[in-house]
Amino acid sequence: MITVFGEGRGFRVVWLLEEMGLPYRLRPVDLLAGVENDPEYLAINPAGFIPALQDGDATLVESIAIMEYLIARYGPTPLAPAAQDPAFPGYQQFLHLGEAGLAASMYFVVVSRNLAPEAERRNWGALKALEVFESRLGLVTRQLARAPYMAGETFTAADISVTYALEFAQRAGGYTLNEAQRAYIARTSGRDAYRRAMDTCQATKAWAAAAMVS
Structure with missing residues (x-):
């Protein structure tokens, strides 16, 4: 199961997953409460920012990198034109x-x-x-x-x-x-x-x- 950690820029990731029809779960990360109080998340991303994604043994941070990973891993998809496409x-x-x-x-x-x-x-x-x-x-x-x-x-x-x-x-x-x-x-x-x-x-x-x- 794909897990998305945190909203904020993580909304991009959730939206992409919905567009692609991929199953996932969203795990909240409360930055206002202090990410230092969330050791489970810090084990995923020691830098403490959101979002992050876990997919099996793969862990990624940075929303655009996550989007590119999902498209490459679970595509092809019309959400990403092929390299030969004029678009x-x-x-x-x-x-x-x-x-x-x-x-x-x-x-x-x-x-x-x-x-x-x-x-x-x-x-x-x-x-x-x-x-x-x-x-x-x-x-x-x-x-x-x-x-x-x-x-x-x-x-x-x-x-x-x-x-x-x-x-x-x-x-x-x-x-x-x-x-x-x-x-x-x-x-x-x-x-x-x-x-x-x-x-x-x-x-x-x-x-x-x-x-x-x-």
């Missing part, structure tokens, strides 16, 4: 940009705004991270002017990666997306697998509902 370069770019360019940059904006002392919330690092996020977001905007999804006409795992990042920016960073970006999220989050993933990830579902109210 493959865009798929590969946006699969990684969703984390490396978007979510990772926004993370530093969010922690600065929410955890730093008042006088340091708009520090140089936070402003630079926002600048990086917005420059990479420009690539998403350009792609959406060409096609409905990151790899072209068809939904792929790259859209799972990017959708998570954009929703994170909205919910945690208070970032205002433009009309095309909001329409894109409406398309991707309207999928049945997304809704099933939300029903599994109750903490994420509660967070999303609270962000909508605020």
Whole structure:
């Protein structure tokens, strides 16, 4: 049985598993309570961040690496174009940009705004991270002017990666997306697998509902 540890970016993994129809279980990890109080999880990932995945003897961390593993191990799947497919370069770019360019940059904006002392919330690092996020977001905007999804006409795992990042920016960073970006999220989050993933990830579902109210 595949086990996903933790929500947060683990939502990407759960959503992918739902899209692929693979059986799994979600094991919560409460970072707010202190991961140091969860020795079982620290044995899985001594670095203490989420998510992690166990599949038999395989243990992985980092959400995009986990997604690539699942696709390679349990594919082929239309969620990942073949290397010879003209859609493959865009798929590969946006699969990684969703984390490396978007979510990772926004993370530093969010922690600065929410955890730093008042006088340091708009520090140089936070402003630079926002600048990086917005420059990479420009690539998403350009792609959406060409096609409905990151790899072209068809939904792929790259859209799972990017959708998570954009929703994170909205919910945690208070970032205002433009009309095309909001329409894109409406398309991707309207999928049945997304809704099933939300029903599994109750903490994420509660967070999303609270962000909508605020």
